[in-house]
Amino acid sequence: MAVNWSYYNKFEGINDKYLPACGEGETKATQIVTAVNKLIYKWYNDGDVYDNTHGLEGWCNDLSSYANWLYEHTDDNRRATLLSIFDCSYGDKYEDVLKNIADTYLDEKYLKEMEHRNKVDTIYDCTGIFKFVEEDRYF
Numbered sequence: 816m817a818v819n820w821s822y823y824n825k826f827e828g829i830n831d832k833y834l835p836a837c838g839e840g841e842t843k844a845t846q847i848v849t850a851v852n853k854l855i856y857k858w859y860n861d862g863d864v865y866d867n868t869h870g871l872e873g874w875c876n877d878l879s880s881y882a883n884w885l886y887e888h889t890d891d892n893r894r895a896t897l898l899s900i901f902d903c904s905y906g907d908k909y910e911d912v913l914k915n916i917a918d919t920y921l922d923e924k925y926l927k928e929m930e931h932r933n934k935v936d937t938i939y940d941c942t943g944i945f946k947f948v949e950e951d952r953y954f
Contacts, residue, residue, distance in 0.1 A: 822914055823855065826921045833926055839938050844929035847889070850881040850938045851920045855913050864900070864909060866945040871903045873947065883943030885920065888935050893919050897945070 833840070833848040840846060857863040857878055864873035865882035886897050896912070896919045903909045 820859070823917060826917060829921050829923060829926065833930070839934065841934055842930050843888070843932040843935055844926045846934050846938050847885065847920050847926065847929060850885050851916060853881045853938075854878055855917060858909065858913055862906075864903075864947075865897075866900050866947065868946045868948055869901050869903075871900065871905075871909060875949070877947040877949070879943075879945040879947045880941045881938050882945040884936065884938040884941040885916075886945065887941060887943055889920070893925075896920075900945070 830848065830852065833844050834852060835845050835849065839849045854865055857876060861876060862873065863876040863878050864871050865878040867873035882897055882900075886894050896915050899912050899915065900909070903912060
């Protein structure tokens with residue numbers, strides 16, 4: 816199946832500016848951009864979702880930490896976008912959630928404000944409302 820990344824082309828400038836070459840960077844803006852890009856990339860590359868406990872099947876990687884970090888360390892208006900995963904039951908709907916997350920979090924004005932804030936905790940180890948339950952899969 817070919818993946819159509821064209822929707823995300825509009826974020827190239829933001830990624831060029833805020834996405835670190837490795838790790839999560841040293842500002843809250845770089846953490847936000849890294850977490851969002853991880854969620855998007857892992858869906859299109861591997862079929863992974865950030866919560867597979869409410870009917871949306873994910874593949875095999877736990878992405879909940881990225882979503883939990885975004886939920887924990889950003890404002891209420893942006894958090895609502897993450898919660899929409901609980902209404903998903905199939906992949907096309909999840910793609911819409913990811914597009915909304917990108918539109919919400921990869922906003923240039925918002926990231927410019929977050930660029931002046933030091934990083935908070937780590938996007939790689941954050942627990943919270945989003946969960947991933949590993950299932951045994953037989954091939």
